[in-house]
Amino acid sequence: MSAPPPSPDVVTDEAEFVAAMRRLKAWSGLSYRQLERRAAEAGRVLPYSTASTALGRKTLPREELLVAFVLACGLDDEGAASWVAVRKRIAVGERVSVTEPRAVRRPRWRPAIGWAAVMLSLALAGGTTLSMKASEEVEAVQVTVGR
Secondary structure (H helix, E strand, O other): OOOOOOOOOOOOHHHHHHHHHHHHHHHHHHOOOHHHHHHHHHHOOHHHHHHHHHHOOOOOOOOOHHHHHHHOOOOOOOHHHHHHHHHHHHOOOOOOOOOOOOOOOOHHHHHHHHHHHHHHHHOOOOOOOOOOHHHHHHHHHHHHHOO
C-alpha cells in the first residue's frame, strides 16, 4: 500500500461515494472475508456479505458500516473521520444535483377501476343515479376504494 488511499473529498453524490469505497477496497488489496476478519480484530462488525452488498449499491451505507469498512481497509481513525464527514455532507443534501426530481406518475388505470367500482355499487343499490363532475368522480372513488 505505497500509494495514498483514495479520498472521498471530491465526490458529490451517493453513487460516487460508493464508487470511492470500491476504490478504497481495491487499494487495500483485501478480500471481503479478509475485511471481515480485520474489522473483527478491531472490535467492529463487518459481515463480508454486507460489505459486498453495500459496494454493489448506489446508496450510502450506514455510518457504523462505513467506519468498520474504512478501518478494515487500513485507514486510521482520522481517515475514518474524513470519510464519515463526507458521508454526512452527502446525506444532508449538500451535493451537486445533475437532474431534477421526477414527477410521480399515477397509473392510468386507477380512474377506470374506480369508475367501475362506482358503477357496480350503483347497480347493487338498485340503479340509483348520481350526478358528479369528472374531478369529483375520481376523488369519490379513491375515498371508497381506499378504505
